[in-house]
Amino acid sequence: MTKPTKVTPPTARRSAASSLPWNLVSTSAQQTDRLGQAIGHALRGGETIALYGPLGAGKTALVRGLAQGLGALPTSVTSPTFVMIHEYDQGRLPLAHVDLYRIGSPRELESTGLTEYFSGKTVTAIEWADKGLASLPHDRIEIALNHRAERSRTILLRATGPKSEEILALARRQYGKTGRFARHRQAEP
Numbered sequence: 001m002t003k004p005t006k007v008t009p010p011t012a013r014r015s016a017a018s019s020l021p022w023n024l025v026s027t028s029a030q031q032t033d034r035l036g037q038a039i040g041h042a043l044r045g046g047e048t049i050a051l052y053g054p055l056g057a058g059k060t061a062l063v064r065g066l067a068q069g070l071g072a073l074p075t076s077v078t079s080p081t082f083v084m085i086h087e088y089d090q091g092r093l094p095l096a097h098v099d100l101y102r103i104g105s106p107r108e109l110e111s112t113g114l115t116e117y118f119s120g121k122t123v124t125a126i127e128w129a130d131k132g133l134a135s136l137p138h139d140r141i142e143i144a145l146n147h148r149a150e151r152s153r154t155i156l157l158r159a160t161g162p163k164s165e166e167i168l169a170l171a172r173r174q175y176g177k178t179g180r181f182a183r184h185r186q187a188e189p
Contacts, residue, residue: 021158022172027151032058033065033074035155035175039141040069042170045093045121047163048137050129053145058153059127062143063097066125070095079127084112094122100131109135139163 026032039049049066051059064074070091077088079099088095096117103109109132117124118137129136139161146154159165 021156022168024155024157025148026058026153026155029058029061032061032145032153032155033068036062036065036067037069038065038175039167039171040066040091041174042167043070043093043123044167045123046119047123047167048118048140049123049125050133050136050140050142051125051127051145052130052142053153054147057145057147058155059145062145062155063095063125063127066123067091067095067097070123085114085117096122096124098124098126100126100128103128103131106134141168 024035026035043066051062053059060077060079064077067077067088068074070088070093072088072091072095076090077097078086084099084102086097088097098112098114098117100109103112114124114126114132115135126132126136129142139159141164142158142160144156146156148154157168157171159168
């Protein structure tokens with residue numbers, strides 16, 4: 001059996017105020033969901049969440065939690081692999097769930113209309129965000145999920161600008177009230 005490749009988000013320019021990355025271990029889809037809920041509660045509108053990780057790492061489970069944190073039904077969230085973008089308007093903010101797995105070129109990316117979601121109140125959660133990195137806003141939340149063992153995942157969260165920094169700080173506080181993840185020391189910048 002081959003060991004899956006570890007996925008790390010691309011290095012982004014970080015503001016001087018950016019905090020250190022936040023490292024967690026999730027041992028279930030429910031724990032990943034709870035992290036998504038904490039982030040969803042903290043969102044104010046217009047944020048971009050870039051998700052990185054191999055197949056089965058928990059990206060869609062995290063988006064289900066985001067939807068629930070925004071007040072939408074988590075059961076309505078499915079992977080948008082074949083549709084590319086699912087929109088959910090049942091919560092306090094609209095959520096666009098994007099999957100760039102099948103994107104093969106910048107031209108294909110342009111035809112999705114992805115950049116139209118980056119203005120206004122829509123929260124945009126993008127799976128396989130590395131395939132559209134050049135089009136993403138500079139200020140975003142980056143989340144890398146990786147297989148650790150059969151039933152556990154490592155999750156690395158990082159802010160790349162002042163708005164995402166504020167949201168992650170709020171999410172950490174929210175998570176601290178409800179989270180049950182194994183905690184790891186902070187990674188160095």
